[in-house]
Amino acid sequence: MPADPTPAAEHIVSIAVRVRTAGADPDGTPGSVHHGQGHVHLGIAGxxxxxxRDDLNGFQQHADDTYVFGAGANVCRPDWNDPRHPPRDLDDLRRHPVYLRFIPxxxxxxxxxxxxxxxxxxxxxxxGTLSYVALPGEPSLWLGYESGLTVYLDRCGPHPVSPG
Structure with missing residues (x-):
């Protein structure tokens, strides 16, 4: 991966996460996270x-939703889920992996x-922006205690996430 030309001390002002949930498995397993019960967390910058989000009912089948942290936040408890408090910067981003974790x-x-x-x-x-992706093509991935709870994202370039 080429070196990022921006200074390491440049702060992160927002993080947008677009998550797409697949449909049911052929055996009928629904594969949805139920609001208020299961949880999904983004690990980034330490x-x-x-x-x-209050306006969504979890990660339902075929859902395509965007979660914004920091400037323009649309998540629950935006003050607690803000990369500006405490400040996160590009050095924090470089030192730690980026992942999504499911908690049944x-x-x-x-x-x-x-x-x-x-x-x-x-x-x-x-x-400027930095982008990360997991599962950019087929196949999709099942997360759970029998298959693993975490998926790591790869850096992919300065492409924005479109709203979901």
């Missing part, structure tokens, strides 16, 4: 952010989530 509900540890694709765009204080 901390985790909870992907939860405690009363349904057998629940699985059928993830289709994840795109993350990090906006820097200077206005």
């Amino acid at each position: 901390r985790e952010f909870a992907l939860e 509900p405690p009363d349904s540890l057998g629940d699985d989530w059928h993830l289709d694709r994840v795109d993350v765009t990090v906006t820097k204080a200077g206005g």
